[in-house]
Amino acid sequence: AQTVTQSQPEMSVQEAETVTLSCTYDTSESDYYLFWYKQPPSRQMILVIRQEAYKQQNATENRFSVNFQKAAKSFSLKISDSQLGDAAMYFCAYRRDEGSNYQLIWGAGTKLIIKP
């Protein structure tokens, strides 16, 4: 069975600095998707970034980028120029390419604190 591990329950960073959130996963599949979701205090889940396993190039979305290491089964999120609005819970999630009704497997989450 697939599992997703986020080993950092909480991280803090100074505003404008860079922070990296860690995520590892376990799977025997070769094709899958990885996601980072943000859940701010409003509790609305927001997709931050997505990575297709077949793509070697790391995904980027403005200040957000990932370091996808397929062999190591690692998928870290880097937030550059941290802003106060980045404060939230961040969840890493895995999904098979097909089957399993596209269910997401979730990590435990990392609480990100931004220090002004």
Next chain:
Amino acid sequence: GAVVSQHPSWVICKSGTSVKIECRSLDFQATTMFWYRQFPKQSLMLMATSNEGSKATYEQGVEKDKFLINHASLTLSTLTVTSAHPEDSSFYICSARESLAGVGEQFFGPGTRLTVL
């Protein structure tokens, strides 16, 4: 972008009563909807997967007779918590998978906070 709504956003009910939560995809058709439960400071726990026109698939440990799910159309799924008790108090989140998108990305509703007195 795709929008999913949930109603109500917050509900308080007495123990023993039933509560219905609606999940709607507003601008896309969703063949699959998911219902999650989230406890404070924890991750999302999948309760069930709902496919339009068929019975929901419940995760192990989730009582199907207590958490009734109906997915009658491509834009609406409902979760009914029957005979609610204080231990059912939680934050419930739905998501919908856009049926035509290759990635099959899930879009999330804003959640419903249920408090059972």
